Amino acid sequence: MKTDRRGFLAGSLALALAPGYLRAESTARIVVVGGGYGGATAARWLGALGHDVVLVEANRSYTSCPFSNTVLGGFGTMEELSFGYGDPGPVRVALNRAETVDTTGREVVLADGTALPYDRLVLAPGVDLLFDALEGYDEAAAGIMPHAWKAGPQTELLRRQLEAMEDGGVVAIVAPANPYRCPPGPYERACLIAHYLKEEKPRSKILILDAKDQFSKRPLFEEAWAELYPGMIEWVPMSAGGNVIRVEPEAMTIETDFERHEVDVANVIPPQSAGAIARAAGVADPTGWCPVDPGTFESTLVPSVHVLGDACFAGAMPKSAFSANAQAKVAALAIDAMLRDEAPPVPKLINTCYSLAAPDYGFTVAGVYAPQDGLIAEVEGSGGISPVGAPREVRQLEAEYARNWFNTITGEAFG
Amino acid sequence: MRIIASTVATFALAGVAAAQSLPPPGATSCSGCHGTELSLEPFSAEEIVAALAAYRDGSREATVMDRIARGFTEEEGRAIAEWIAENRHED
């Protein structure tokens, strides 16, 4: 498959940074499973590199988790989160669920029975939520106590519940132990729900029941809570009784090691693992996540299968859309080199997670990463969080940059 | 093929600039933030190198670039800058 650099790259410098060099026709078949931030980016880059790529995605359109907390905050819309697969660049799209992988015969089998042969397989299925890992929290419970950790109807349900709640109500957010998708996500969510409640139902409270004693960007969140939402958000760490052991959706109660909380809205974020297809392919280890080579994202358990994004164990890199997108580009270049029998390049990767504490109040955690001793490690001296105590203008600027980031990265992944 | 929901035609190769090269380590991560917004198009390789150096030593104000630039050596920064300048969009 030949690719026109201009055709593929049109309209976006993000894509102009894609490798523009062109080669003879590639005959290798590449299947990418999962059209999220990781898989959609990988498919485009592999296509631009001249390979024959099929992207397998179960849903007709993608709903972004990044920025979905703005819907809960009442200042973002579901439409802004929705992306289609209509313009996938030089990639074929199969809108279907991948059911199994035959890693010996090198075939992906779809739900309708179609078999897609591959020379290289990329798995980017994101996470599965582990229902029943928390007593009382099964799939039906999520209809009463939404997780909203996969954006879509769950986000809308949680929003409706917040809208229906009386002033003076209690909203609980149950935050899981590490590792999980989007480490700062529960705390950003607390901020943006508080933003809504402060305007509409100022006597209400938010209770974060946490299975951890620490969390990402904590000093920045605590600063923002005190500054923007004094008295509204209470964080209960594990050691102070935050660990939730049981939920009762009918009674709307949440039980911790110490206490039973009766709440009005419950957002339960359960433990997670790599998506089912990764486990079916045998690339997940007993932790539920997929160990990979830090330079190529090839599975250390099954050859010719690459795993990226939330599903992989990426050492020091957090499970974020930014990471998934960065890993996708590294994996695409590695696969391209390997198919030419060349040594894959030794990569460097960046992650940055923007969080909003209010529509005009943003901050970040950033890191630069490189392979070290078989894992992905943070480059010493790099990264860190936005300065604590920075003036409001800086928070405002970072909120603007957060939107720039969202527009840029969704453009790169979804066109 | 039945299962393929949408197929996109491949394009002609007219007018593609030559001398394209593979990106050096780190370069592909920059496009997570720098695209049509926060564009790096106006800048020469020298300007990008100078900006990265200033972010690294803290002499240039930044919200995030200081923390990113400190993850790259001067040589890495130069390779990235040259690659970005070489592969800029020429439409």
Ligand SMILES: Cc1cc2nc3c(=O)[nH]c(=O)nc-3n(C[C@H](O)[C@H](O)[C@H](O)COP(=O)(O)OP(=O)(O)OC[C@H]3O[C@@H](n4cnc5c(N)ncnc54)[C@H](O)[C@@H]3O)c2cc1C
């Ligand atoms: C509330 C919230 C806020 C967040 N905010 C941010 C943020 O601000 N910045 C940030 O960087 N990250 C953020 N994240 C994290 C981000 O959403 C994830 O890290 C990111 O989506 C991971 O990308 P992925 O490609 O690995 O998986 P996903 O984006 O989940 O994509 C996986 C895709 O694979 C498909 N799929 C799975 N299995 C199959 C199968 N068998 N067959 C076919 N298709 C399949 C799914 O339908 C899905 O489209 C946030 C997450 C949450 C929950």
